[in-house]
Amino acid sequence: MSSNTTIIPSSLSVKDLPWQIVWDKDKCTLCGKCTAICPVHAIELGVFRKRMVDVSLGIGAPPGNVFKTFYGIRQKTAPAYHCIGCAMCAMVCPSDAIMPCRTDEADKLRFHINQGGEPERRGGRRNSPGGVLDRIKFIRISMLTDPALDAGRHEFEMRTLLGRILPPEENIRFVREHGWIPPVREIYPLIIGGMSFGALSPTMWEGLQMGVAYLNEELGMPVRISTGEGGCPPRLLRSRFLQYVILQIASGYFGWDEIIHAIPEMKVDPCAVEIKYGQGAKPGDGGLLMWHKVNRLIAAIRGVPPGVSLPSPPTHQTKYSIEESVAKMIQSMYMAWGFRVPVYPKISATSTALAVLNNLTRNPYAAGLAIDGEDGGTGAAYNVSMDHMGHPIASCLRDCYQNLVSVGQQNEIPLFAGGGIGKSGNLAANAAALIMLGASGIQVGKYIMQAAAGCVGSESGRCNICNIGLCPKGITSQDPRLYRRLDPEDVAQRIVDTFVSFDTELRKIVAPLGRSTSLPIGMSDALGVDDAAVAERLKIKYVV
Amino acid sequence: MCRLFAITSDTPVSPMKALYALDVMREGHDGSGVGLFLRDLAGPFEEMKDAPILSGIFTEDGIKRLDSYMIDIGFLTKYRITFKISKNPPPGVPKRDIYLIRAYEYPEEWEGLSQTEKQDRLLGLRLTLQDLGREKKDMIVFSFWPDTIMIKEIGDPMTVGKYLELDNERLKARVIMAQGRQNTNYAIDLYACHPFFIQGFSTMTNGENTAFVPIKEYLMSRGVNGYTGFYSDSEVFVHILHYMTNRLGLDVESYKHIITPLQDDALEEHPNGMFLKHLKKSCRKLIIDGPNCVIGVLPDNTMFMVQDRKKLRPGVVGGRAGTFAFSSEICGLDAFMPYRDKTKDFQPMHLDTVVVKPDRKEVNICHQTQRLSHLH
Known part of the structure; x- marks a missing residue:
């Protein structure tokens, strides 16, 4: 029928x-x-x-409609x-x-969002509120046995190191013998993680760069920003501001033709080179810039034709083993800048992270390891990758740090943690918890978009259309009608607000713990959690 | 809070003098314990400077086990001091069977060994004895080293000193460190009592080291025998000193550059800035935090005092050529040397390292921003 x-x-x-x-x-x-x-x-x-209903006032007249x-x-x-x-x-x-x-x-929409056999893709986040990081407390409070410090008045050194640090014995010997000592950058422990030119709008990128420059040059905060995989605007490559930038290279090598050609004209070295092997939001999948966003400007910077989708391969195609994939590539990138720029890989958090880390411990050039947890954000990914693939950052980072402790290299290969840091708004508390679990620094992306540009994404499935270039705030759009909604000056101002307030909050956390002379990396005795299983897993105190 | 008192003197001094100074400073400590370190010994030990001396507390069974163990490996007793203790210890002091201070002769097969090899073996032997003692709770070993005596006990320092009759000609020394207080941050344990000792280095600290856990983890992963225990957060100070000297070949004036390095703007202007920047980065895990006044002795009997980066603990050095004292408070110094020139007293601040060399001629002050004198 x-x-x-x-x-x-x-x-x-x-x-x-x-x-x-x-x-x-x-x-x-x-x-x-x-x-x-x-x-x-x-x-x-x-x-x-x-x-x-039309009720007539006349007597006897029937009501009508x-x-x-x-x-x-x-x-x-x-x-x-x-x-x-x-x-x-x-x-x-x-x-x-x-x-x-x-x-x-x-x-019921979720059952129908695959019209034409195309699974749903979106940008943004995993949309999973809360998490272990929000439950970690700082329980070791200085009071009488040692006095609490004054977050507002005492001297604090909230800096971290990015680069391969030699063991003290070797470092002293190399200084004496004028040997090659790997480059090490002293930077602020909160890094703006890789969000590419392309994924972000030109106004957003400009605002971020201006804010970072102001923090460095006016406020003396050595904040660094990663480019993500999308190259770098030619004028930035040839400016002094490049020193605040971590250039990212990933499996699509987008923009690297431009970067390589700019090397002879660079006034300063970049802060570092980040080789992206994985991304927390979509582990095992490559970057993706959908065709909506590939306009002429993006196409020119990336060296591709306009109007086509740009899916990066899931892995670096020319490599076939970890030794090649990591060691050779790291060495090649070192060579490009005359061994003056630290080069480190970024991977997605995974149960196999220790294998990567152990390989790096044997590679004298590896300048660190960035690990991106499952709560990391993305400009575009398949729903299934975002929702179901990946590893939480806390235990992955902790395992890696404790592995370094067991081999005695905990001060040599800095670990940088990212992925959902501050997703509930608790940026400083989440960052401090990860630092005390063993991270040398924190990479943050989505929080910056929310705080500095007013991204409306939440952890409850709101918006999430970064992938199709229609960002209503103009943050992830390449359409001038949309991105002109965002004033780069305002973004820069908010970046400064965000970092300055983060810095105060970080001091407000470490000062009561009695720490100020150095960043409390691995100070796990200060941490507690109200879940015995979590406490045992992270080797911190169980407190109720 | 702890109180510290240390003496370095050409004339041998009784440890009771140091305990008396601690007693004067008793408002600043709770009298819960005492630790003593004696070096450059006078009296009978003067004649046996090379003989390793075992210091510790033993039960009757423990001493038997010790004797049989030491005989088995060829160590023979050369000299010993016996404490005649009454059957009932004073209130607050636990009852012990034997406080041991015993000098040994090296086994014959050690004769051809290099000095380093001997020192490593002595360290290993102390750790072994400590492990044996922990198994049956019958031995506590503080040190096993030539020309070094250590005594530690729970209780009021003066009371313990009188009980053990430390005012004794045979116990006089030219270098003395004394600390008044058991470690109360963790469970009471004599191994947590300052001063701490490793291979001729000793330190004691007033204050708490809040960076303890990362430093401990770093030291334990250095592959150095003896960086163990860590019953107190202050134990890391002596290990850092040992590591810096023996593994990195640096002088005591570099100590502060490791535990509380200068900030970057100061390093930029430092004459050894390049070297110190590298030192700061590569020794980042050894940076201490929290309020700390550290007094220490090097194997050559150099005595020093350093303060934390914010100078949150008291400390003063005074005296005259031939005798200097390092004290937490001036009243302690006054009690020991009332007639010194008080205008020469020096209270080190956050950048200072005070050093009195073995010749005891003067107080040397190394300011952290000055050029390092012996950069290798």
């Missing part, structure tokens, strides 16, 4: 969507700003019909146009007449 309606399997009602638009007819002035700003065209002008039409906002229900909850409509509405609200039950 054939259906007498147009319902198809993917016909959804508003109730089936994850976000529902609540609109107030009485407040709405029909200005149209909400429909204009909606990045996914989830709402449109709707014509509605209403019935009014009057049918009228009125105009308002209608939410689309086709999967391609589902509301993403970004709430830009609420932001622009002059009358507070509209707002997206989360559905009260599991949505």
Whole structure:
């Protein structure tokens, strides 16, 4: 029997969507700003019909009905146009007449978001609130046996080292014999992690760079920023600001033709070179810049044709073993800058991280290891990679640090941890916890986008359209109509605010622990958690 | 809080003098324990400077085990001091069977050994005896080293000193370090009591080292026999000193550059800035934190005092040529040397290392921003 309606399997009602638009007819002035700003065209002008009871005042006249039409906002229900909850409509509405609200039950959209056999891809985050880092407390408080320090007045040295550090015996011998000592950078322990030019809009990138330059040159905070895999604008490569930049090379080698050609013209060396082998948000998968975002500028910097998707391979294709993949590549990158620039790999957190680390301990050139946990963000990835692949950062980092302790190299190969640091807003507490678990520094991306540019992404499935270039705040868009919403000067100001407040909070954590002379890397006796299994796993105290 | 008192003197001094100075400073410590380190010994030990001396506390069974063990490996007793202790110790002092100070003759087969080899073996032997003692709780060994005596006990320092009759001609020494307080941050354990000792180096500390755990982990991974124990967070000070001297070949004036290095702007202007930057980076795991006044002795009897980066603990050095004292407080110094020239007293600040060399002619002050004198 054939259906007498147009319902198809993917016909959804508003109730089936994850976000529902609540609109107030009485407040709405029909200005149209909400429909204009909606990045996914989830709402449109709707014509509605209403019935009014018409009661005549005359005696004996029967009541009747009057049918009228009125105009308002209608939410689309086709999967391609589902509301993403970004709430830009609420932001622009002059009358507070509209707002997206989360559905009260599991949505049905998730079963239909693979139209044409294409699994859902998104940008953003894993959307999994909370985590172990938020539960770790700092329990070793100095009071009487040693006085608490004054976070506001005492001298603090909140710096870390990026680079291969020789054992003291060797270092002294090499100084005496004028041997080659690996380059080591003294930097701020909070690093802006790799977000590429391409994944981010030009205004966002400019704002980040300006903020970092201000922090370095005006405030004396040696903050560093990684380029991500997307090359580096030619003028930045040839400016003094390059010294604040960590150049990332990944499996697509995007932008490296430009970088290599700029080397003879560089005024200063970059801070470091990061070789990306993996990313926490989508481990085992390569970077992805979808065609929406590959405009002429991006294409020129990356050395590719415009308008095509740019999926980086999951691994560096020219290599076949860890010795080659890591050792040769590290050495080649060292050679490119005359052995003056530290080179380190970045991997996604994995149960096999120790194998990589052990290999690095035997490689005298490896300048560190960055590990990106499952809560890391991305500009574009398949849902299944983001939601189900990967390893939490805390135990992976801890295992790696304790492995270094057991081989006596805990001061030689700095570990940098990333992936969901500050995802609940507790940036300083999360960072300090990881430092005390053994990290030399912290890489942070999503927090910066939220704090410095107003990214509306949350840990509850909001927005997450970084992949298609429609970022309503202009952070991850390459469309001038969108990215002009973001003023680079404002982004720079917020970067400075974020780092200065982070610095105060970090001092407020370490000062009561009695630490100020050096960053408390591996000070695990200061940590406690209210879960015995977690405490045992991380080898910290169980406190209730 | 601990109180510290140390003497270096051409004329041998009784350790009771140091305990008396501690007693004067008793408002600053809780009298819960005492630790003594004696070096450059006078009296009977003067004639046997090379003979290793075992210091410790033993039960009756423990001493028998010690004797049979030492005889087995060829060590013969050369001389010993016996403490005649009353059956009932004073209040607060635990009852012990034997406080041992015994000089040994080396076994014959040690004769051809190099000095380094001998020293390593002595260290190994002390650790073995400590392990044996821990098994049956019948031996506590503080040191096993030539020309060195250590005594540690729970209880008020003066009370313990009188009980053990330390005012004894045979126990006089030219270098003395005394500390008044058991370690109360962790479980009471004599191994947690200052001063700490390894291969001729000894330090005692007033204060708490908040960077203890990462430093301990680093020292333990150096592959050096003897960087063990760590019953106290202050034990790392002596190991850092030992590591710096024996493994890195640096002088005591570099000690502060390792435990509390200068900040970068000061290093930029330092005459040895390049070297010190490398030292700071490569020894980053040995940077201490927290309030600390450290007094220490090197194998050549050089005595020194350093303060933490913020100078959060008291410390003063005074005296005259031939005799100098290092004290937590001036009242302790006054009690020991009332007639010194007090205008010459020196209280080291956050950049200073005070050094009195074995000739005891003067107080040398190394300022951390000055050029290092003996950079190898």
